[in-house]
Amino acid sequence: MSRLSRRRFLGTTLGVAAAAVGGSDVVGCRSSGGGSRVLRISNWPLYIDDRTIPDFQRATGITVQYHEDINDNNEFFAKIAEPLRRGQSIDRDVIVLTDWVAGRMIRLGYATPLDLQAFPNRANLSALAQNADFDPGRRYTVPWLFGMVGLGYNPRVTGREITSVRDLFDPAFKGRVTMVTEMRDTLGLVMLGEGRDPARCTAADIQVAAARVKQARESGQVRAFTGNDYTEDLANGNIAVAIAWSGDIQGLHADNPDLVWVAPREGAILFSDNMLSPKSSDRLSLAMAWIDWCYAPAHSAQIVSRAGYISAVQGAIPELERIAPSLAQSPLVNPPASLLAQLRTFRSLSDEEDASFTRVFLDAIGG
Amino acid sequence: MASGARGGALAPALLVLPGVTWLVAFFVLPLLTLARTSFGAPWWGGYARAVTGFGAVFARSFGFAALATVIALVLAYPLAYVLAFRAGRWRGVLLGLVILPFFTTFLVRTFAWKTIMNDDGLVVRALQAVHLLPPGGRLLDTAWAVVGGLTYNFLPFMILPIYASLEKVDRRLVEAAQDLFSGPARAFRLVVLPLSLPGVLAGSLLTFIPAAGDFVNAELLGGPNQRMIGSVIQGQFLQVRDYPLAAALSFGLMALIAVGVVVAARLLREEQLA
Numbered sequence: 314m315s316r317l318s319r320r321r322f323l324g325t326t327l328g329v330a331a332a333a334v335g336g337s338d339v340v341g342c343r344s345s346g347g348g349s350r351v352l353r354i355s356n357w358p359l360y361i362d363d364r365t366i367p368d369f370q371r372a373t374g375i376t377v378q379y380h381e382d383i384n385d386n387n388e389f390f391a392k393i394a395e396p397l398r399r400g401q402s403i404d405r406d407v408i409v410l411t412d413w414v415a416g417r418m419i420r421l422g423y424a425t426p427l428d429l430q431a432f433p434n435r436a437n438l439s440a441l442a443q444n445a446d447f448d449p450g451r452r453y454t455v456p457w458l459f460g461m462v463g464l465g466y467n468p469r470v471t472g473r474e475i476t477s478v479r480d481l482f483d484p485a486f487k488g489r490v491t492m493v494t495e496m497r498d499t500l501g502l503v504m505l506g507e508g509r510d511p512a513r514c515t516a517a518d519i520q521v522a523a524a525r526v527k528q529a530r531e532s533g534q535v536r537a538f539t540g541n542d543y544t545e546d547l548a549n550g551n552i553a554v555a556i557a558w559s560g561d562i563q564g565l566h567a568d569n570p571d572l573v574w575v576a577p578r579e580g581a582i583l584f585s586d587n588m589l590s591p592k593s594s595d596r597l598s599l600a601m602a603w604i605d606w607c608y609a610p611a612h613s614a615q616i617v618s619r620a621g622y623i624s625a626v627q628g629a630i631p632e633l634e635r636i637a638p639s640l641a642q643s644p645l646v647n648p649p650a651s652l653l654a655q656l657r658t659f660r661s662l663s664d665e666e667d668a669s670f671t672r673v674f675l676d677a678i679g680g
Numbered sequence: 681m682a683s684g685a686r687g688g689a690l691a692p693a694l695l696v697l698p699g700v701t702w703l704v705a706f707f708v709l710p711l712l713t714l715a716r717t718s719f720g721a722p723w724w725g726g727y728a729r730a731v732t733g734f735g736a737v738f739a740r741s742f743g744f745a746a747l748a749t750v751i752a753l754v755l756a757y758p759l760a761y762v763l764a765f766r767a768g769r770w771r772g773v774l775l776g777l778v779i780l781p782f783f784t785t786f787l788v789r790t791f792a793w794k795t796i797m798n799d800d801g802l803v804v805r806a807l808q809a810v811h812l813l814p815p816g817g818r819l820l821d822t823a824w825a826v827v828g829g830l831t832y833n834f835l836p837f838m839i840l841p842i843y844a845s846l847e848k849v850d851r852r853l854v855e856a857a858q859d860l861f862s863g864p865a866r867a868f869r870l871v872v873l874p875l876s877l878p879g880v881l882a883g884s885l886l887t888f889i890p891a892a893g894d895f896v897n898a899e900l901l902g903g904p905n906q907r908m909i910g911s912v913i914q915g916q917f918l919q920v921r922d923y924p925l926a927a928a929l930s931f932g933l934m935a936l937i938a939v940g941v942v943v944a945a946r947l948l949r950e951e952q953l954a
Contacts, residue, residue: 537821
């Protein structure tokens, strides 16, 4: 059976379109359970194993309504921002958002501080997760998982090793390159290739990276800007090189052992997806019970065994060695120090910067 | 009786009330909200950016939609003609087949096209074999794929109105033309075709208007150089959250389409008078 990861989903477009066609809408739906022992979670698709929730329900007596309804940070935020601004409920008690949107939620006052009294397993927070520039001291959020943005390729298709971000622009791969629609991931990685640092980037750095992307798009070098849907084309050889999320390639390995995920020599991007409780929730104690549960090393290992990303819990790897020994050796789940040293995190942006950078990026990708 | 008379006068108003209420609640009010959203600071700012920054995308959207409409017309007219005049007892079955794909959602059907036009699928290989595509060429992520998807998805909207207007053509008029020594081609050109023009216009509008604003086909079947205005509006609403610009773009699309409809209707009326 192929293991899938959350990024390996149909992607942005289908998400919106499905919402438009009438999928279950976060804002629109009233919770059917309604009881106060019901915990409502939103997470990305294919980002959890199938034992964690039943185990949690059995151990705590809390009923979990788990919605895999986050497909895109911007779109999910656009859906919940308006009700939260008006003080209306979004019917969710825990949501999982990528670092920069989590930061925006905190700035806008839409996140409830974590109740540390009810979170003894916080002691297990790994060194990587101790701090975050968008949430100093981790008062509002803790990571669900970490992931890396680098390059995915199939050596049999490229005919050579891929080592550099600049390989994305090799004319030999014209029309057989994809990049992702997540601005920080694409511009961050391209920026690294230009010798600039996404952890300290300026508007000028964004312009340089965006110009590079735009030129590659206009010349036909880049075939598509995708959500998770690049995985299919990468697996069947339509695409030679892709900007790729580490867990996607980990997930594809079961069926396509040839595929390689590589951190380019110029560096790769580290991101985190973070649990937080939105201010509209009146069930913080249930949310904390869940968060604490996920921070037990054995439980985190269980989640990673399916999701294929990096745990933020100290002690999860030894637990993973017991249940999935080969996965525990994978650098994509258990990155060695040399790989960690290559990772950069895109810095937090102000709302004005975010809007103007996004505009530049959309222009570059033809949106 | 006075009350009876008054009731009689009220009846038409009562009859249109549900429809008008519906339109006001779900069309006029949202439209006014959108109009208010489009007035940023300064009030014309969104419109200025819409005009200066997105001309090429508008042109591409209308170009794709126009091409899809023409292709759909070429495909639909003969089919509708056969349905109306030649299908006999098969008419019901054939009409059913036209509508059948609608039982599956738009989205799933468009995804199916992704599979059909896959780089190493049958269609691409066949086109390469007959040298319509160069070796290593592809269909997905090209303008052809987008136009093809638009044509396919809106084809029934073209077929049904043309069929409806052809079906109403009085056969005796064709017989009269033949009595007056018209050959089949001449009878078609002078009698059937003009009588079916309202259907052609209705079908063209029903195809062109949604096609111009569509974003699913361009997103799924097109590449980054084939984005249509629908994708841009979606991006501005949900990614950039520049609501004034997104609303202004929506109004721009609406205005251009409205002008197009008026012009088309004028042309048709002159055509019929001539």
